[in-house]
Amino acid sequence: MMNRIILKNCNIYTMSSERPNAKVLCIENGVISYVGEQIPSKFSGKIIDLGGRTVLPGFIDSHMHLSSYALMQVTTDLSGTKSIEELKYRLKAAKNQDVPWIYGRGWDHEEFSDKRLPSRKDLDEVSVDMPILIVRKCGHVGIVNSLGIRKIIDLGLARNSSNQAELSQGVLYEETLYRVIKHVHSQLLSPSTLRSAIENIVKKGITSIHWMSADTFSIKKLVEAFKGNLPIRIFIYLSSEHLSKFRDIKASYENGKIKIIGIKLFMDGSFGARTAALRSGYDDEPHNMGILNMNAAELISSILRCIKLGAKIAIHIIGDRALEIMLDALERLDRSIIKHIRIEHLSLLPDDLFTKIKRYLPLKVSIQPRFVTSDFWIRDRLGKRAKYTYRFNSMKKIGFIMGIGSDAPVEEIDPWIHIISAINGPYVNPLEAIDIKTAIELYTIGSSNLINSIGLGTLRKGYYADLIVLDKDPFRCTLEELRDIKVLMTMVDGVILFDRINVKK
Numbered sequence: 001m002m003n004r005i006i007l008k009n010c011n012i013y014t015m016s017s018e019r020p021n022a023k024v025l026c027i028e029n030g031v032i033s034y035v036g037e038q039i040p041s042k043f044s045g046k047i048i049d050l051g052g053r054t055v056l057p058g059f060i061d062s063h064m065h066l067s068s069y070a071l072m073q074v075t076t077d078l079s080g081t082k083s084i085e086e087l088k089y090r091l092k093a094a095k096n097q098d099v100p101w102i103y104g105r106g107w108d109h110e111e112f113s114d115k116r117l118p119s120r121k122d123l124d125e126v127s128v129d130m131p132i133l134i135v136r137k138c139g140h141v142g143i144v145n146s147l148g149i150r151k152i153i154d155l156g157l158a159r160n161s162s163n164q165a166e167l168s169q170g171v172l173y174e175e176t177l178y179r180v181i182k183h184v185h186s187q188l189l190s191p192s193t194l195r196s197a198i199e200n201i202v203k204k205g206i207t208s209i210h211w212m213s214a215d216t217f218s219i220k221k222l223v224e225a226f227k228g229n230l231p232i233r234i235f236i237y238l239s240s241e242h243l244s245k246f247r248d249i250k251a252s253y254e255n256g257k258i259k260i261i262g263i264k265l266f267m268d269g270s271f272g273a274r275t276a277a278l279r280s281g282y283d284d285e286p287h288n289m290g291i292l293n294m295n296a297a298e299l300i301s302s303i304l305r306c307i308k309l310g311a312k313i314a315i316h317i318i319g320d321r322a323l324e325i326m327l328d329a330l331e332r333l334d335r336s337i338i339k340h341i342r343i344e345h346l347s348l349l350p351d352d353l354f355t356k357i358k359r360y361l362p363l364k365v366s367i368q369p370r371f372v373t374s375d376f377w378i379r380d381r382l383g384k385r386a387k388y389t390y391r392f393n394s395m396k397k398i399g400f401i402m403g404i405g406s407d408a409p410v411e412e413i414d415p416w417i418h419i420i421s422a423i424n425g426p427y428v429n430p431l432e433a434i435d436i437k438t439a440i441e442l443y444t445i446g447s448s449n450l451i452n453s454i455g456l457g458t459l460r461k462g463y464y465a466d467l468i469v470l471d472k473d474p475f476r477c478t479l480e481e482l483r484d485i486k487v488l489m490t491m492v493d494g495v496i497l498f499d500r501i502n503v504k505k
């Protein structure tokens, strides 16, 4: 039976230049069949009166990490704790959660007044009947409670551990720690954790995500959690260790809502950790030029391996040296290959490299405007070079194909936070700000163009009915009003997934 829905009395921004605005939208079996001013006489179906509210295409988050985002919901944030007492207090609050491990991250004992490393005994004061693991902010030291130690030994995770004395105190390093973290993640990434992560994403008005650096364990868990009823669309770039199995993974997990697109490669690290590869040292650490993961020849060979297996390529590039090496690689690659490549971040673009990169346009780039706000220390790190960071406006003008991604859980998932940063900065060079129309375009049709997805990103006939209803018109909002704009309804394939208006009543 044909499922027909008519949205009337709407303030629709289609984000399509053909017909930018409309009042009525008709949906047949999940696909938009009409966009216009009045309900055509031949249409019938369930009518939803939106009372003049604003409708936009659903957001497409072009860069996020779904499994880490899901784990965040069951992880106690221990960053900024000033004492072991405070750390214990925060962990106690997590005891009511129905989880197999209490898991906390982000503490740094250098910030405690006595600078003492927490021990098994401290954590036993939090709980003796739930295992606990806490990981220091560097990710290289972990502490477990007594029950945690017993579990680790029973599961054989402490085999060959060279630090038996430390293990008896609950202190874990390197290999042992990584095995334990992997185990705890696998325990915590339950169907309910994944379902609540997706629910949050839907509530924020996101109807598609590009999941970067995904692993097969998490994809399998996701498929199990939703049993074929995944509410949103998920486009996946696998982490590079899965490259040789790319075709098998694609065959096993692709379905109507999940598409395995390609492989994520890393050229360098981040400005925050001073691991982004620079052409000359960091201003606040002159001997350090960051870390480059591949030279041009290695990058070319990785790209060619991906292409051979039918995988597209997303390359993480932050520093200018990483970019320069990538441009060397592009020079030696065929145009037909370059079109399968997209760049993640492209945070630093000095003028000489800007001139060079123009040759390869249109190039695809996923940008993270929130970094503009978060990297408030960027002048200390980069000195004069800071003015070449986050050149969104210049990139847009010159013809890059751009989409916006949140990089959640590194940053928050809420699209408006990123849109506000995109338009308001504070940028080192304020001329690089983009306007709200561009920002929303990049978060919808722009992100869709990064992977050439069909039928997504704008509201027009023949496209999927993936859309959101807002409580305010973002194009008529002040910055203050934008900060508390709310999504009232989210629809994917014409199905209402989230509804604060109560249209079903």
Ligand SMILES: [Zn+2]
Pocket: 063, 064, 065, 212, 407
């Ligand atoms: Zn990322």
